[in-house]
Amino acid sequence: MSSNFGLSYSEIDTIHAIDPETSAHNIALAYINSTSFPEKLANGEDVNLSDVLSLSNQYAQAYNYAYNFIVHENERASNAE
DSSP states (O other): OGGGTTOOHHHHHTOOOOOHHHHHHHHHHHHHHHHOOOOOOOTTOOOOHHHHHHHHHHHHHHHHHHHHHHHHHHHHHHHHO
């Protein structure tokens, strides 16, 4: 059983690789949506640059973390097969 990384044969059969780019984007977007509460801009109102930079930085960090995690999990799943 140790050669299966603690997974039963039926669990190994149900493992599927996840597309890391799409998944990381969805996770990062969900994170930003759940943690920020943007205010609607009035007509002609300028975007606050510091808000955009902050959200961009948060998105990039969340995306990179999620991407690396999913790639790692996909590798674990591949090695388990």
